[in-house]
Amino acid sequence: MASSAFMRRWMRPEVYPLFATVGLAVGICGMQLFRNISTNPEVRVTKENRAAGILxxxxxxxxxxxxxxxxxxxxxxxxxxxxxxxxxxxxxx
Known part of the structure; x- marks a missing residue:
């Protein structure tokens, strides 16, 4: 019963642009987070790199x-x- 109310309220063609916009924003944030974790020289994830101190x-x-x-x-x-x-x-x- 609750799932059908959810579908009637949110799964309309009028809200597709909203879902697309929010999805794009979340994708950009995820891409930037991955870029910072993987390539930023100030971010050190592994214990060996953190022990190196300031380079x-x-x-x-x-x-x-x-x-x-x-x-x-x-x-x-x-x-x-x-x-x-x-x-x-x-x-x-």
């Missing part, structure tokens, strides 16, 4: 900070839709 490994930190997405957007303008922004701000149109 001055600047090359590994630079590699972590300068990831592929940051390299891709480095020389681009910080606009989401540059053609629409130029249309409304450029006086020659």
């Amino acid at each position: 001055d490994n600047f090359a590994e930190g630079e590699k972590y900070a300068e990831h592929a997405l940051r390299k891709f957007v480095r020389n681009r303008s910080p606009e989401i839709m540059p053609s629409i922004n130029n249309f409304f701000t450029d006086p020659k149109y």
